[in-house]
Amino acid sequence: MKSVLPVLTIVAFILGFWTLAVVPMNIHLAADQAARGDIVVEPADARARQEVGAFALALGNPAVIPMTYTLDRPRLPGPQQVVVELWNTIFAVAPTSNRSLIYHGWVTLSATLLGFGMGTALGIALAVGIVFSRTMDLSVMPWAIASQTIPILALAPMIIVVMGAIGIQGLLPKAIISAYLSFFPVVVGMVKGLRSPDTMQLDLLRTYSAGPAQGFWKLRLPASVPYLFASLKIGISASLVGAIVGELPTGARAGFGARMLVGDQYGQPLVTWAALFAAAITAAALVGLFALLERVTLKRMGMAA
Amino acid sequence: MMAAAAVMVIWGTGWFLNLMLARRGAAGAGWLAPVIFGLTILLIWEVYVRMAGVSPIILPPPSDIAVTFSQSLQVLWADFEQTILKGALTGYVIGALAAFGVAVLADRSDFLMRGILPVGGFMAALPIVGTAPIFVKWLGSDWPSKAAVVGVMVFFPILVNTVAGLRDTTAMQRDLMRTYGAGYWPTLIKLRIPAALPFVFNGLKIATTLALIGAIVAEFFGSPTVGMGFRISTSVGQLALDLVWAEIVVAALAGSVFYGGMAGIEKVLTFWHPSQRR
Incomplete structure (x- = not known):
């Protein structure tokens, strides 16, 4: 039982790393989506954005960061998105359904x-x-x-x-x-x-x-x-x-x-x-x-x- | 009927030969018996397919596979290069080095070790090959995505074995190093890593098969028009089963050589271990 705490630490570390990695993985997608909406994104030109690195883009547009966790088609979904999807397809639909x-x-x-x-x-x-x-x-x-x-x-x-x-x-x-x-x-x-x-x-x-x-x-x-x-x-x-x-x-x-x-x-x-x-x-x-x-x-x- | 009778005769002859070998306890029985058994199976396969008229779409005879093999050496070599040399080996080396590095780092803290062993053992049992579509999406369909899948697949068995191996020194041995005035690094390099090597090689040997599986299966999710997994899935679609079997022969040869190579290196590096004594 004395290995519970170390195991939880490792798992928490992995989850934390995953959560942080979501931002740089999705920032370009999120910025594109934001630009299609009415949010001002820096740089405004879509092609110029592709040239900018993921971290620079995230630092330049802190307002877009929350959006990286809620994309419909992310490159890397956030842990909470996977949990919600699991919940929806395991408990929220009938077990006989094609989506279950x-x-x-x-x-x-x-x-x-x-x-x-x-x-x-x-x-x-x-x-x-x-x-x-x-x-x-x-x-x-x-x-x-x-x-x-x-x-x-x-x-x-x-x-x-x-x-x-x-x-x-x-x-x-x-x-x-x-x-x-x-x-x-x-x-x-x-x-x-x-x-x-x-x-x-x-x-x-x-x-x-x-x-x-x-x-x-x-x-x-x-x-x-x-x-x-x-x-x-x-x-x-x-x-x-x-x-x-x-x-x-x-x-x-x-x-x-x-x-x-x-x-x-x-x-x-x-x-x-x-x-x-x-x-x-x-x-x-x-x-x-x-x-x-x-x-x-x-x-x-x-x-x- | 004739086919079944021929099969019985061949089986009986092969089995009788092996029975005699086992009875006599002859010196060469250790390698002769499996060879005879293998040849018997191949012969039965060949004779049965030819005499019973099994369609080559279902099971091509071994001779056809051998002919296809020798005729498509160029294709097979290109696939071998793409899948094994680029995909599997690169991923294997990256995964092994990463696992080794993490193990040595985590080894400094008993707390981390107690966490990593169960988590790593758990991850090693998961169907990691399922991450292939994700890596193909991230890294494109060429070999880097395969190397990534392979790297993740081989990481956990090697990590768990290395971590277990680094703990395998006795208090007496560590005390001896301390009486020599050896610090952390000399102890690690002179005592603990050598003591861990049998475990490390156990992990490395398990990982050879995983590496090939990862590289081949990842190609089912998307690949350039070369590679063993690509060739297998497209040739199955064209019902060119002789080419599929030729690829499987290549995979089997590559797997055996890879594993044998690792076992050979193990023999050289851990000559002192009881399991290596003659």
Whole structure:
């Protein structure tokens, strides 16, 4: 708990920096808008203003500074604008509406969770196979490790289009990208975890004349749980990124990725920013959920740190 | 039917070879087995696509991809230069230096450290690649916007690892430095930074993959008419999947070389660490 104050300090610093950065980022836009109204701006000529630096322009026209926070289409929206946009699109509209971030969030989240479930189940199965079969260990494990160095996400557009060509659309292609991204961290983590019992513990089980199956259920699987949770936390955030990127190349109409694209293409930066923050909040909530599950589970298993 | 039978035969042969290798415990099994496994997969892919008549719009055979690769070396090199050398590497270097600088500065205050570790760890889990459209809008569609996305993406993992590494000295080691009369800077350079290097390299290695992902995905939001992400998204649109696969081969090669390079530097610089002992 003693890190609450330092964390709040850092967050306050970031917010403060952001708030200050709004002025130089938006001052040219705000000055143009002010000049179109009846406010006198120095220098008055629009082309001359482009020549002036952002800070000089802000110092020359202190009256315009408040306007930098209220632009409709800012280069950098103020924190309060993002909060208002988030509030408007989460709480102020019906969850079924096309404008609601809850609706878009659910589209992305359902693909994320489906893919994460598939990837985790397959990853655990493969890890068990690798631990129990030396042949699989020798032939598959190097590829599982090497695949971590490959930017798998580059495959996303192709998976979407190819699956669309054979008639599979909507949730499943995105879920497959998510599954792919969460698969390898789970394999690598679980293999490490299932192998974590040391020789002494394995020997003890042998003196009890326990078979491989009993050794798996009573020793290896429980021992792997901390490793599994570490992998799950990496996997769930990778899954969310996968689902979002999966929405980009096809011009999907729903989901966080689609909102980011819409905001980008139709010049509505607030929509992009709100979608970005909503995605960040979702990721934080998912990772937090697994951290909580981890703490509860490890405590009940008597492994709490 | 024939295709399925051929696949079974190839799979059986490959698996049998590896089974024998594993049984014998032969000296070369460590690298031979994965190579055999990889070749088996490639062969199955090739044979199945050819015999079952899978459309090249859905899955081109590996031989076609290899031909496309060798025929479009110029395009691939231009894309590689734009995306990896300009976008990813520039951003990686900037992000890593910034993270390192912030870590060393924050390290002087225990208060800041306790704030930066949780916040940085939290930021590292966020989908930062989503900032790509914003950076493209700010910095234009050429490589600087990609470098910016990459810089932000690699910043947090490297920061968190460096901060954790700088705290990894024992009281005994620090006391020893004090008995030598070493001040802050000699202690930092002679003891704490070397002690932090294994952590730093852990962050740097994680960040290599992130850098490539950031540079490629950012191009989906807008790019000049060159670049790996641009080529992938336009070739998918033209159903030229062999070129897409060739780009993915380039991405995989670049990722492995990048990661391998970092691991190599790590080996040289942290030769004293237990994980590097043979």
